[in-house]
Amino acid sequence: MTREQLLTGLQQEYAQKREDNMRLYEQHKDEACARCVGLEDLLVARHAAIVMGVRTSLLQKQKNPKASTNLPNAMQQYNQRIAALLEKNGLDSDYLQPIYTCQACKDEGYIYDPSRRMCECMATELNSRVLRDLGLDGDKHTFEAFDETLFSDEKTDGAPSQRAVTKINRDICIRYADSFPQTPTRDLLLIGKSGLGKTFLLQAIARRVVQRGYMPVYTSAYRMFELTRRAYMENNSAIMQELMNAELLLLDDLGTEPLMNNVTVTQLFNLLNERQLAGRHTVISTNLSFNEIAARYTERISSRFLDQTGCSRLVFIGDDIRKNLRRGANEE
Ligand SMILES: [Zn+2]
Incomplete structure (x- = not known):
């Protein structure tokens, strides 16, 4: 196999991993919403705030590139309320955090800061597959x-x-x-x-x-x-x-x-x-x-x-x- 073929296979596995983790997150969400009264409304409101916040900030940035939004603050408040509600119902406060196998690249296999490079997790796995091959x-x-x-x-x-x-x-x-x-x-x-x-x-x-x-x-x-x-x-x-x-x-x-x-x-x-x-x-x-x-x-x-x-x-x-x-x- 070529390195490219091994890499393509690995990228497919990462896509699968993201999907599996997303499904697991959805399960967590369903469980938590069934258990915690008012949680679903909070999650919907937070989502709406994100969408609205992004839209507003884009508009503001068009007018004034230096403008800042108070989206992070609003998010923090939502997150605190969600965490408190989870804890009150006997769940971990981070029960609804996004699930990633690798926190560094969020299972993308690549890190984009400052420029695109392969994450350590993917590079290590690719190397070991190449060596095995x-x-x-x-x-x-x-x-x-x-x-x-x-x-x-x-x-x-x-x-x-x-x-x-x-x-x-x-x-x-x-x-x-x-x-x-x-x-x-x-x-x-x-x-x-x-x-x-x-x-x-x-x-x-x-x-x-x-x-x-x-x-x-x-x-x-x-x-x-x-x-x-x-x-x-x-x-x-x-x-x-x-x-x-x-x-x-x-x-x-x-x-x-x-x-x-x-x-x-x-x-x-x-x-x-x-x-x-x-x-x-x-x-x-x-x-x-x-x-x-x-x-x-x-x-x-x-x-x-x-x-x-x-x-x-x-x-x-x-x-x-x-x-x-x-x-x-x-x-x-
Ligand atoms: Zn990684």
């Missing part, structure tokens, strides 16, 4: 949860430690996610053996980009292979559209998928080529070395990762941290 539920793999102390701080022969290198790579990923789509380079290639935090960072990029209001596609190379195979078997290139068109494609574990004659290589080339031509962003992680990429996918593909203006290469070094992993930390 991407298969990234929960919030385990985030930049905030990235624990660099899991990586060795030992230096050998004056070379930077695994921790230092990983931190640099993490910072590049953070910068990429925070600046998307105006990233320093269009693509990233995370390269290194398994268990060095690459998948973690890929998912953290996806999360951050989702939080910022974009809709990336996160997928394993194996799933890409499955789609590729189906597109080939069914002679239907539309199957690849999701990967082709994603504004940001995060492709995890390149090299672990099976190779199917020339199909995988050709399709991967087409995918990368089309995305590049369209200026779309791609982030890939792989356990293969650079030479292995060239051997497996041909120079035609590996050379794309060499273009330093288009692609930053992040090389991960050291030992698999899963050996000394604590529960819930940077596993891959």
